[in-house]
Amino acid sequence: AQSVTQLGSHVSVSEGALVLLRCNYSSSVPPYLFWYVQYPNQGLQLLLKYTTGATLVKGINGFEAEFKKSETSFHLTKPSAHMSDAAEYFCASRYNTDKLIFGTGTRLQVFP
Amino acid sequence: GAVVSQHPSWVICKSGTSVKIECRSLDFQATTMFWYRQFPKQSLMLMATSNEGSKATYEQGVEKDKFLINHASLTLSTLTVTSAHPEDSSFYICSALGGDSYNSPLHFGNGTRLTVT
Numbered sequence: 001a002q003s004v005t006q007l008g009s010h011v012s013v014s015e016g017a018l019v020l021l022r023c024n025y026s027s028s029v030p031p032y033l034f035w036y037v038q039y040p041n042q043g044l045q046l047l048l049k050y051t052t053g054a055t056l057v058k059g060i061n062g063f064e065a066e067f068k069k070s071e072t073s074f075h076l077t078k079p080s081a082h083m084s085d086a087a088e089y090f091c092a093s094r095y096n097t098d099k100l101i102f103g104t105g106t107r108l109q110v111f112p
Numbered sequence: 113g114a115v116v117s118q119h120p121s122w123v124i125c126k127s128g129t130s131v132k133i134e135c136r137s138l139d140f141q142a143t144t145m146f147w148y149r150q151f152p153k154q155s156l157m158l159m160a161t162s163n164e165g166s167k168a169t170y171e172q173g174v175e176k177d178k179f180l181i182n183h184a185s186l187t188l189s190t191l192t193v194t195s196a197h198p199e200d201s202s203f204y205i206c207s208a209l210g211g212d213s214y215n216s217p218l219h220f221g222n223g224t225r226l227t228v229t
Binding site for chain 2: 036041042043044045046091099100101102103104105107
């Protein structure tokens with residue numbers, strides 16, 4: 001069965017520091033993978049997605065993620081955190097159906 | 113870009129009443145829409161898949177008689193919470209599939225916060 005695991009429900013970084021949010025997927029065939037951001041009381045905004053092709057995917061707001069099949073991972077990174085990056089981040093996968101399966105989410109806090 | 117409008121953004125209702133939430137795709141047609149429920153500080157749980165002109169497909173454990181879904185047009189899906197109770201209080205989010213293939217983009221509404229008193 002398809003599933004997505006996000007390690008760490010909370011991540012705290014200082015402004016300007018590297019952001020690393022972890023995501024691992026579980027499926028027999030690599031699915032399409034997504035990262036979404038959610039601000040309080042709002043819906044989800046797509047940061048980036050991996051379908052096929054280049055394994056390093058660049059998204060909005062300076063975020064990027066690398067698909068590593070050997071590690072079944074799709075970690076999200078940003079070189080330098082900004083206060084406005086504080087939000088909830090969800091990794092999600094979709095394979096062979098239209099359903100989007102979400103991870104449990106990681107709350108990113110950014111300290112000045 | 114594609115916009116999904118969800119209305120209302122928040123609603124407070126009394127226990128036993130019904131509440132309807134609308135999800136509209138404003139500038140594209142969506143044959144498939146999804147309804148999610150999100151509890152505080154938790155992830156999104158898929159409730160049902162809504163297909164235009166046909167019955168919704170509910171996920172295991174979701175009461176179809178309590179959460180009525182109607183997808184009468186290519187731009188509108190509605191979720192009606194019938195005989196609402198306090199435990200139905202949650203954040204409900206819809207999303208619309210912007211295409212016919214499973215790698216088509218998903219566009220999310222801004223959610224509806226339901227509070228049942």
